[in-house]
Amino acid sequence: MTTPLSRSEAKDLTRRKLLRAALAILDEEGEAGLSTVKVARAAGIAQSSFYVHFKDMQELLLVLAQEGGERLRASMREARRKAREAPGDLERHRDTFRIPLDAICRHPELLRIQLRARHDPSSSLREFAVETAATYRRHHAADLAELGYTADDERDRRRLEMIAEGVNAATNALAMGHLEGRYPDLDECADILTALSRGALRLLRSTSGGPAQRAEGDQAGPGDQARPGDQPGPGDLDHETVE
Amino acid sequence: MTTPLSRSEAKDLTRRKLLRAALAILDEEGEAGLSTVKVARAAGIAQSSFYVHFKDMQELLLVLAQEGGERLRASMREARRKAREAPGDLERHRDTFRIPLDAICRHPELLRIQLRARHDPSSSLREFAVETAATYRRHHAADLAELGYTADDERDRRRLEMIAEGVNAATNALAMGHLEGRYPDLDECADILTALSRGALRLLRSTSGGPAQRAEGDQAGPGDQARPGDQPGPGDLDHETVE
DNA sequence: AATTTCACCGATAGTACTATCGGTGAAAAT
């Protein structure tokens, strides 16, 4: 029983097929391997029919980037929502890493494509990749700020951003390592990232007027939901800075 | 007064010109922008003469990778030599980051090209990039081991590697940020990286049978050349593992 | 029922690049 597709439905379907095929080829062969010939064939239509749906490959990539960005933003929104619901401070910090790790593993091709495009001057997706990275960095910095790591002066703001950037890079690296089979346990990845982050944030804490140094008891036992009277703080900075 | 070049000298010169031109184009336009036409023109010879020097573009890239690898290894050797000469423990740890940061800034195109190639399945340089990253990761892990962070069981070895990988990624990210003008001060980058690393290593220290937890005094004062009776330890593990 | 629309097709002109070939002149070998 074949469904009697309407014309516009059919068109939309093949358009989707093209996008899906392009994404797969992009992931498997990289942007260099992408061509209207391959995409059209993979989608099951003639090469010339590619142009019924897109002005050129550039336009298809733009759409792909927009859709990818939308998916990414959605997953970030979800992550922040979850993080807000989380109980203890420590758990929240941990989730700050666990959640993006999960997101990456759900759609690894998005990260792979982005990592490639980011440093490739010939890539049509470069701008998108750079912007995505910057957005994510701001998100992460806001997350940290929300956890109480205030950044009052410019120096501390910059440091917070550097920490966010460094930790993001580490997150991507460990996620890739996990996907490549080197680090089977995602929880362990999250642990390492938490530890990395905490070390750097201690630097911030102690030099700014932020929370007191708590060098002891840092070792993150499960009972360490600490800092009960924590700064209610600049809490919603993220809403202004981010998204 | 033009020097009367011998035939082989002249050939070697144009070969070098080709390699230099290819590297420049690779950096500016990426691997996709590379072609025998462009490289030959940039080197000032006919396109067909490209094949006098290289079997094809693939071979040129291979040579470029080998030369790049050699330069990289040399700079790593130098870094380790310097690190060995360094006085205090803390300074050594700091140099562990400062030195690679400097190396990257001396030849940023090498990192850029590598970052691109690493995740690009269509890249001829991919294997080289992946291997380079792995080598550097092992170096770094060995550096940390030399600092006294022993890894006896498999779990700790894996954690040490994860830390090395994460910190490497952060190093690259901050170096790129510096080159892009976002983080003008390289010393500050090194500080952040040191802090990141210390935080993570604390995790390792306290869980392994390694050095005692020293949560206090961690804040890296200049007089912190600490742990005077430190493990003479596995000190030369790196020589076996690395290079 | 007649007409229009349009998603898709095959064919093809145009572009960019690769890799080979025979020719040339100056350096090198004899």
Added chain:
DNA sequence: ATTTTCACCGATAGTACTATCGGTGAAATT
């Protein structure tokens, strides 16, 4: 002095891809 070598040249066949064009049949409109 003669011959050989060879780095470089221009020309060109072959490959892969882009983007356009007119044609076709079925869906949509009238």
